[in-house]
Amino acid sequence: MSNPWIAIGALALVGLAIPVVMMATSALLRPSVPEQGKRATYESGEIPTGSTRIRFNIQYYMVALLFVVFDIETVLIFPWTVIYSDAVAEVGLARALVPMLVFLTTLVVGLGWAWRNGAVRWVRSPRAERQKVEQ
Amino acid sequence: MLPLQSATPLPDRISGLLGLGQFGVPGELLAGLLASALVATFVLLNTAVAGPWAKRKITASFTDRISVNRIGPFGLGTIVVDSVRLLSKELIIPERVDRPAFDLAPLVLASSALLGFAVIPMGNGIQVADPEIGLAYVFAIASIASLGLVMAGYASSNKYSFLGGLRAVAQNLAYEIPLVLTGVSVVIFAGSLQMSEIVAAQEATLFEVAGVAIPQWFAIVNPFAFGLFLVANLAEVGRNPFDIPEAPTEIVAGYQTEYSSVYFVLFYLGEFIHIFLGGAIIATLFLGGPAGPVLPGIVWFTIKIWLVFLLTQWCRSAVPRVRIDQLITIGWKGMLVLSLANLVLTAAIVGVIA
Numbered sequence: 001m002s003n004p005w006i007a008i009g010a011l012a013l014v015g016l017a018i019p020v021v022m023m024a025t026s027a028l029l030r031p032s033v034p035e036q037g038k039r040a041t042y043e044s045g046e047i048p049t050g051s052t053r054i055r056f057n058i059q060y061y062m063v064a065l066l067f068v069v070f071d072i073e074t075v076l077i078f079p080w081t082v083i084y085s086d087a088v089a090e091v092g093l094a095r096a097l098v099p100m101l102v103f104l105t106t107l108v109v110g111l112g113w114a115w116r117n118g119a120v121r122w123v124r125s126p127r128a129e130r131q132k133v134e135q
Numbered sequence: 136m137l138p139l140q141s142a143t144p145l146p147d148r149i150s151g152l153l154g155l156g157q158f159g160v161p162g163e164l165l166a167g168l169l170a171s172a173l174v175a176t177f178v179l180l181n182t183a184v185a186g187p188w189a190k191r192k193i194t195a196s197f198t199d200r201i202s203v204n205r206i207g208p209f210g211l212g213t214i215v216v217d218s219v220r221l222l223s224k225e226l227i228i229p230e231r232v233d234r235p236a237f238d239l240a241p242l243v244l245a246s247s248a249l250l251g252f253a254v255i256p257m258g259n260g261i262q263v264a265d266p267e268i269g270l271a272y273v274f275a276i277a278s279i280a281s282l283g284l285v286m287a288g289y290a291s292s293n294k295y296s297f298l299g300g301l302r303a304v305a306q307n308l309a310y311e312i313p314l315v316l317t318g319v320s321v322v323i324f325a326g327s328l329q330m331s332e333i334v335a336a337q338e339a340t341l342f343e344v345a346g347v348a349i350p351q352w353f354a355i356v357n358p359f360a361f362g363l364f365l366v367a368n369l370a371e372v373g374r375n376p377f378d379i380p381e382a383p384t385e386i387v388a389g390y391q392t393e394y395s396s397v398y399f400v401l402f403y404l405g406e407f408i409h410i411f412l413g414g415a416i417i418a419t420l421f422l423g424g425p426a427g428p429v430l431p432g433i434v435w436f437t438i439k440i441w442l443v444f445l446l447t448q449w450c451r452s453a454v455p456r457v458r459i460d461q462l463i464t465i466g467w468k469g470m471l472v473l474s475l476a477n478l479v480l481t482a483a484i485v486g487v488i489a
Binding site: 003018023031041043056067071082083 | 144145146160163164166167168170171172174175179219222223224225226227228229230231241242245246247249250252253254263264265266271272291292293294295296297298301304305308309311312315316319320322323326327328387392393396397400401404459460463464467468471472475478479482483485486487
């Protein structure tokens with residue numbers, strides 16, 4: 001049995017080579033016709049205004065924070081699921097399941113707290129609220 | 136008949152056939168490259184048929200139109216014509232783009248989606264590698280795509296792209312956890328993260344109906360998890376009803392607004408490979424991998440991933456798009472709670488029966 005990671009590395013090489021070859025082929029085929037205004041940022045035909053580096057809805061940030069918590073949780077759940085069946089046979093149902101239930105309950109309490117605090121509720125800005133036409 | 140699940144992965148068989156075993160690591164690498172080339176060709180062939188042809192034909196049949204039919208039988212020549220047409224378009228780099236990130240984003244998306252196929256057992260022993268942590272690996276690789284999307288959204292220096300990138304991240308964050316939690320509920324049955332073990336665990340007979348043995352596919356054992364996984368997977372690959380990162384009627388084309396020529400092709404390609412990767416994960420976890428009667432494994436595997444592709448296109452034609460606030464609500468308040476409940480219930484039931 002050879003090392004599987006060598007084969008995965010080989011697929012990574014192939015996976016990189018295919019897009020790079022496509023880019024090279026396209027570079028050989030495609031024309032280049034520089035024109036005034038062609039490279040302007042697309043804003044539906046209007047003249048672009050302002051920068052893109054703007055403030056955005058804080059909601060995206062809240063959701064990302066919540067994700068970190070639950071992602072680490074899934075990392076801890078992975079090994080538990082692998083050994084679960086063996087663990088039940090070895091030490092019985094209670095000792096295999098209950099500690100994980102306690103852990104999950106803690107997280108669900110956390111989710112409930114975030115839920116009540118509105119971290120997963122989409123907040124409209126006051127301006128969007130004013131401009132709302134129908135509900 | 137060839138064995139469904141050969142014990143040796145494809146690179147080892149190739150190195151055995153060509154006598155590469157005596158060259159040590161370079162020989163292994165060469166065998167790995169040959170196997171990877173085969174798998175990549177298979178994936179790209181499916182993508183080539185799906186992207187420029189099948190997608191249009193399926194949408195056309197849903198909306199009662201004819202679609203591509205001019206070149207070749209059933210318009211199949213469109214695949215070649217379209218790829219040449221798209222590759223020979225002028226590449227327009229907009230002003231003020233963030234240059235390395237703008238060029239790398241399509242590469243990240245296409246490569247990562249292809250890399251996920253490394254551990255997928257495709258039947259007849261076609262599997263590039265079979266590491267013990269196969270399932271964790273495939274989830275990890277599949278989520279690299281969101282990095283590509285946010286790179287594209289931020290580097291384009293376009294407000295539509297920026298919004299699209301943010302939406303892509305919010306969506307993938309909200310649905311990644313239900314996806315993984317539902318995925319590991321299968322691991323409770325299989326007791327292993329190795330893909331070949333997960334497939335082997337589904338071979339046993341669950342019950343017999345009129346002499347026909349119904350296999351223990353996890354879609355039949357736990358249909359609730361199967362449904363959850365299908366929905367989470369739709370969101371993960373960004374298809375309707377969860378295609379808000381692209382949302383052509385709201386934000387032009389989302390993160391790919393400013394991409395043209397080969398970069399656009401790579402985005403398009405990456406998305407379709409991603410759909411097939413999602414289909415491959417579903418087939419492996421819930422539909423018995425390459426298992427099936429009469430036909431060889433690779434054919435069954437192809438049928439299964441195309442069924443998932445058909446489902447995504449069906450939803451594209453039939454289901455309206457959700458709003459971003461609805462998406463967050465469904466993800467965090469609905470799917471997450473349901474997937475946690477699924478995990479606990481599965482664990483409890485398996486524990487009581489075992």
